[in-house]
Amino acid sequence: MDKIVRAISEDGLVKIAVADTRGIVERARNIHKTLPVITAALGRTLTAASIIGNDLKSGGASVTVRINGGGPAGTVLAVSDNEGNVRGYVQVTAVDLPLRGDGKLDVGAAVGKDGTLTVIKDIGLKEPYVGSVRIVSGEIAEDFTLYFTESEQTPSAVALGVLVDTDQSVLAAGGYVAQLMPGAADDIAARLEENVIKAGAITGMLQSGMSAEQIAEKVLAGFSPRILSAEPVEYRCACSRDKVVAALLSIGKAELEDMASSGENTEITCQFCDKIYSFTPDEIGRLTEAE
Ligand SMILES: [Zn+2]
Numbered sequence: 692m693d694k695i696v697r698a699i700s701e702d703g704l705v706k707i708a709v710a711d712t713r714g715i716v717e718r719a720r721n722i723h724k725t726l727p728v729i730t731a732a733l734g735r736t737l738t739a740a741s742i743i744g745n746d747l748k749s750g751g752a753s754v755t756v757r758i759n760g761g762g763p764a765g766t767v768l769a770v771s772d773n774e775g776n777v778r779g780y781v782q783v784t785a786v787d788l789p790l791r792g793d794g795k796l797d798v799g800a801a802v803g804k805d806g807t808l809t810v811i812k813d814i815g816l817k818e819p820y821v822g823s824v825r826i827v828s829g830e831i832a833e834d835f836t837l838y839f840t841e842s843e844q845t846p847s848a849v850a851l852g853v854l855v856d857t858d859q860s861v862l863a864a865g866g867y868v869a870q871l872m873p874g875a876a877d878d879i880a881a882r883l884e885e886n887v888i889k890a891g892a893i894t895g896m897l898q899s900g901m902s903a904e905q906i907a908e909k910v911l912a913g914f915s916p917r918i919l920s921a922e923p924v925e926y927r928c929a930c931s932r933d934k935v936v937a938a939l940l941s942i943g944k945a946e947l948e949d950m951a952s953s954g955e956n957t958e959i960t961c962q963f964c965d966k967i968y969s970f971t972p973d974e975i976g977r978l979t980e981a982e
Pocket of ligand 1: 928930966
């Protein structure tokens with residue numbers, strides 16, 4: 692089962708959140724019928740959004756991550772609730788690119804480098820908190836590293852990875868965000884960096900059967916880490932017939948009357964999941980009266 696594990700060093704100066712998101716990313720692939728490089732781009736974004744969302748304390752809070760680097764994938768979007776349950780989509784799902792020289796999926800080329808990564812945190816205040824950074828590489832983990840460092844002023848090591856099997860299903864997916872707390876000296880940063888290099892790729896660790904707890908302990912090796920929490924997360928859509936009705940009402944009376952007089956059912960597909968909401972001409976007609 693997918694989960695997010697949080698751990699902290701004994702001295703309280705280094706913390707980490709590790710996510711195992713294979714189920715989430717495979718669900719996203721099934722919904723959106725993505726090709727491998729897009730499965731990886733969306734999967735990395737969903738994983739990051741889940742980790743950030745899971746850290747939001749207040750109930751009802753949510754985070755939206757929006758990445759647009761001008762590449763063939765277009766916009767990649769993910770939304771998480773405050774428990775880390777996520778949903779998302781990519782504008783263009785059928786992007787096919789040659790593998791990189793090292794045999795990896797070329798997520799950077801699919802996403803592009805000319806654009807921004809934006810994080811919108813809605814914690815129930817009048818205005819949401821919005822942080823935005825220029826995209827560095829389009830590989831997403833590096834882009835989030837810059838986001839945490841620049842926009843949240845928290846030095847961070849970010850790893851995000853999705854391993855796609857030959858049949859295009861998701862073999863492994865997950866990531867971590869390791870962060871230095873205020874007061875952490877340079878030598879702690881250097882030791883963490885060494886650990887990150889020694890730990891290797893996140894997909895390698897997951898594929899070798901390591902649990903999120905074990906990954907947290909490996910990345911924080913030598914810091915006497917303590918596991919704080921382990922919480923289940925899943926792909927979860929927040930759509931409902933009521934929300935679709937609200938969206939329909941917003942398109943205006945004339946448009947609705949056209950739809951009602953067409954004599955055919957109107958089908959609305961949720962952009963985040965595979966639900967289809969169907970409305971008969973009579974039902975659409977009643978919506979025009981409701982206005
Ligand atoms: Zn939905």
